[in-house]
Amino acid sequence: MTNSEIVDLLELTGRLMELHEYDTFKTRTFSSAAFNLDKSTADLANLPVEELIKLPGVGKSIAQKIREIAETGRLTDLDELLAKTPAGVLDMFRIKGLGVKKIGTLWRELGITDLAALQTACETGEVAKIKGFGKATQDKILVALEFLQEQKGKLRMDKAAMLAGLLHDELKPHFGRVDISGQVRRKAQEVDTVQLLLQTADPVSAMLTLNSLPNLAQHEADSSPFAWRGQREGFDVRVELLLLPPEQMDRQLFIQTAADAHLQQVGAGGIALLQAAYVSTDTSETAIYGRAGLPYIVPEMREDDFAFRWASRHRTDELVTWDDLRGTLHNHSTWSDGKQSVADMAAYARELGLSYFGIADHSQTASYASGLDAERVRAQQAEIDALNAGFGDSFRIFKGIESDILSDGSLDYDPETLATFDYVVASVHQTLTMSLEKATSRLLRAIENPYTTILGHPTGRLLLAREGYPIDHRAIIDACAEHGVTIEINASPYRLDIDWRWIDYCMEQGVMLSINPDAHNLAGLLDMHYGVAVGRKGGLTKNMTFNALTLSEMNIFLQKRRKRIHDNS
Structure with a gap:
């Protein structure tokens, strides 16, 4: 059993206990253990009870439950809860914004035991009549159900x-x-x-x-x-x-x-690419493109005609690769909600052949992720200074922060604290339900802040789980061009945000893109592979990739940016 599998079982047990209105203290015991162990790097499955109870949030009872999971792959408490919970009620846990208490209310008051019944109850207005719900909640549930259906x-x-x-x-x-x-x-x-x-x-x-x-x-x-x-x-x-x-x-x-739209493209040879594939005696991919009179397109870009428009301005060897990456700039550590220390994360970045590592832990408003207040920022930066002293000139840890973009578009610290960072990743994490106008104006104000270096995951989407808030992409990209702000390709496969379809417009406007893993543990650094894949799909070139800058180039870039802020303040 992996740590994540153990944590998932403990978390589900806690949620089902809450659903069935078990003793609050006992319920919290499971939920707290899951929350704390999610950050643990210990090998939970192989620790005895006496070692498990030394971990945060783990008492003797939970330690014994972990041993049961590790040895049997099951948890008796959870099996008993599942036996009296309709499978469709479990499906309701997938609806973003619908908490356990509300799910319990829907089940007990309306007898709803599956998503289809929930949709019907929303469409007939029954959900809105329940105390604590209302029409706004009902409408949000309907939108979430539609999204889940599309992702099925x-x-x-x-x-x-x-x-x-x-x-x-x-x-x-x-x-x-x-x-x-x-x-x-x-x-x-x-x-x-x-x-x-x-x-x-x-x-x-x-x-x-x-x-x-x-x-x-x-x-x-x-x-x-x-x-x-x-x-x-x-x-x-x-x-x-x-x-x-x-x-x-x-x-x-x-x-x-290739997608059908790509195969239908007709080149100088006068035939469609699909026809060329069938009539070409040489069935290599380069020969098929040649037979159609079209330039060779890498597999990632074989979606539609965009790739051929791109190829009229670029060469295939300009596309970014993993080997082009020189550093990584959006990462978390145990200072906030990461699982490894800054030192361990930086050491692994060095093992991967990178020459710089940027730490961007959560800012103070993100209390749910142990965000750093100004005092903890200073303590972390002192630790980074000590680590950098031992690296020499071949490697460096940059002092960054992932600053929450607050509801009014401002950043999460005063200017004096913001000035201590080498760079700032500005991201939205809370109050995600916004109109296009509200979301766009919120991001625009953050982009206009002189301390914003990188705009993080611009739409806040979670693929197959949560649709992003709507934004005017062109207005956002144009503003980034005006203010010299880089846009993130959040390489976590949960996000892949900004969407690849906007990469070419970014490059046209002179906006660089940073392939950021948003890593919370060592393995998370490897998510940059997914970022490279969608970067290539969107035509991202090495020279427009922010973290393809060498250590020396990155140093110069960040120093010039800080000087410009100082001179204008």
Whole structure:
């Protein structure tokens, strides 16, 4: 059992205890333990009770529960709660902004036990009549339900890649060649079909082999003699396995990777790209583009005609790569809600070959994330000075902060405190329900603040979980251009925000983009791979990537910016 799996079980137990109106103290014991252990780096599954009780929020009772989870993979308390909770009520936990108490009220007062019944109750106005709800809450629930319905059967980029890799490894022993294709190869940020190509000269035997594998469940009505369609156990997403003879593998890898809108483009050869793929005797991808009279496009960009417009102004080798990144600027530590110390995070950044690490812990208003007040800012910066003294000239920790953008658009500290940072990432975390006008004006004021260096996750979206607040992207990007503010590509696969479709406009306006992992632990630094993928999808070049600047270039940039602020103050 991983730490996250243990924490999830404890958290769910606490929430269900609250739902069933158990003793408040006992409920809080589970919730508090889950909250504290979420930040722990200890190997919970392998610690004895006497070591577990030394951890914050863990008493003897919770320690014994953790041992039960580690040894059996289950928790008796949770099993008993689940047995008396309708599965549809659990689904209601997925609705953003709908707390446990309100879910309990809906269940007990209206008898709602699934999402369909909840939608009907909202549409008929029954929810609005309940004390403590009202029409505004009812409308928000309807919007959330619509969003959940749209996201059903989809996976985020990271989960889809994991599933594709799992399938690849399970199928490789049975087939001469297995290729990951489709949306996963194209680096789609949300995936509704995980597709692989399987090389076989005998599709009948191949189909029998697939149906003999224990983790695959075929949807016979959706399948055909040359296409197995169904699901892989444990994943709520469509799986498509295409059975192809050896001579068709390269051609179909190209065709299946590209979106239809991309394949319909006609080049100087006078034929569409799809037709070129079928008539080209050389089935390599470069040859297919050449046959159509079109420039070669990398797999990530094969969405529509944008890639060809981009190619008229750029070369493929200009696209940013992982190796181009020289540092990372949006990261958290144990000073706020991260799981590792500044020293450990910086050390891992060095292991990855980076030459600078920027810490941007949460600011004081983010009390839920242990945000830093001015006194703790000074203490953290003293620690960073001591660490930097041991690095020499080859590596540096930059002093940053992720400052909350307050409801009026101001930043979270006074100018004197803001002036102590090397840079500021300005982000919205609270009061997310806003009109386009309110959200845009809030961000514009933050961008106009001379201390804002990077605009963090501009829409606040959480992919497949929460739709971002609406903003006027052009107005925001234009303002960033005017004030010299960089825009973040938040590389967490939960966010991938700013959306890749706005990257080209950013570059046109001269706005640099920073591929920031928003890392809360060591592994989180690797999320920059996802940021690179969506950066390339949007045509991001190395020379417009902020954290592709060398250490020397970054030092000069930040020093000039601080001097300009000082001179204008």
